[in-house]
Amino acid sequence: MAKGGYKLVGCIEDIKSGSLEAIGVSKIFTSVDGNEVVALSEMNFKINPGEFVSLIGPSGCGKTTLLRLIAGLDKPSSGKILLDGNEIKSTSYERGLVFQNPKLYPWLTIYENIAFGLKARRVFNKDNNEVVYFIDLIGLRGFEKSYPHHISGGMAQRVALARALINHPKVLLLDEPLGALDAFTRINMQDEIIRIWKERKTTMVMVTHDVDEAIYMSDRIFVMTPRPAKVEKIIEVNLDRPRNRDSSDFINLRNEILRIMKF
């Protein structure tokens, strides 16, 4: 797996790991006026190691809530989520998260932003580290010393990806990672994420609003509905990669998903 002479540090030995399982997961929020809002109800699913899963559905259907539960940022009100059989209780570098807005640290250079996880975990080695490898991977050679406001939104999102990937997470959670990008950058980034995913074999869970994006990228699509917030249907995408957005199978899938989402 080492490329360009960089020894990969902090790497998870068993690349086959990264399975997720939700057992009866519910999340109830209490709003300011005391009303209870059911954000997720009785959710059950399994995600296989190295699988690319998209969560799709109208806003308010609990996609982001689910992602935050998997990340460990929030705790489920009932039920549990397992990563490789172990219950998720708090955050961990094993579950990386990329927001819609890149959220790079503006006071750190691109290099330091990408190295953040390694340094935070005290596994950063100045002479032998993967930061340069990841800068190459996302095509930002020459921008190491730039600050985040010097680079474009697409570049920043790629840095955010690299920052999460450098920890070799078992699962990468993507919360509308391309939502803020223009159409052209978006399509490029979709291919880039697919390329990185194929190379790293990380389990991916992506929240998106875009049906085409979900079909283009995922192995399976979880179509979610609000009230009650749950997975309405799981759709297998059995199309060869790279996928053709104009093929009839693609269009049929799109129509099927749109039909389900209208319910």
Place this chain on the structure above:
Amino acid sequence: MKKHLNFELLLPLFVTVVALVLHKTIPNNKDILYRNYNYFSNLLIILIIIFSVLIIVAKFNTKIKKTYTYKSRLIAGAIFLLCIYNLITLKFNLIPEVYFPYPDKVINVFFRDYKLLLKCLLHSLRLLFTGVISGGIAGIITGVCVGWSKKLNYWLAPLVKFIGPIPATIWIPIALVVFPTSFGASAFIVALSMWFPTSLMTSSGIQNLEKSYFEVAKTLGSPNYYQLLRIAIPGALPSIFTGFFNGITSSFITLITAEMIGVKYGIGWYVNWQREVMSFANVYAGLIVIGVMCSLVLTIMFRVRDKLLTWQKGVINW
């Protein structure tokens, strides 16, 4: 355009020459007791030499030319005001001489009284630095505690809110009793006036940081202390500096007031003492020293900030 630039380059030199000519040709007002000082004319001559050199240097160095051209109107304006002041005091005696001494008399103070002025300045600076540095450090520590830890916030935030807005000078009598030396007492109240804005801006700087910065850090495996050192503090640094500037400004005020009230030596003490003996030339000399001292300290602070916050350039205009 080129002609315009030349005009701006020559402006300070021109105004200075005019000021010198007016000073030399117009006779002094006969009511004013004038000793044969040469300070003002010497100052103008030195300025003429400096400006001439600058004009020559500007021909070869575009960077100096740009800065000098930009500042030339300001410099010329300042010399113009000085010239006017010299005219309405020494030359025409339009305002009471006791309260508004002519420039030569003020400059004379620097030559006659420089030993005491220097002693006072050093005393003030020592007090200022002791107070500002200890108050700044205490402010950052308090601010981090309040902004970072919920438990400490519970106890410390009300304390900061209660003590902070009380003017530091009110503590002078108490401080003089509590501290063994008057230096310690005045250092304490200077520190106190630095402490409040720094701790307030540090804690609010940390609290106003986006929550997602910390959430990302957690998913990257960052322990708490690392989030504090690499996210909370650097993220709050712009705000911390705002606190520093507010703190230093109120430290100046506290310092001068403290010196006027109880502390022996120091520039504030000097100004107050000279005012009591009605020697206003010395008062103005003292004020000039205070002004130069404060603006120098602020300039150094700005430089430090620019160095530490290079990442902000382009994010925020200043």
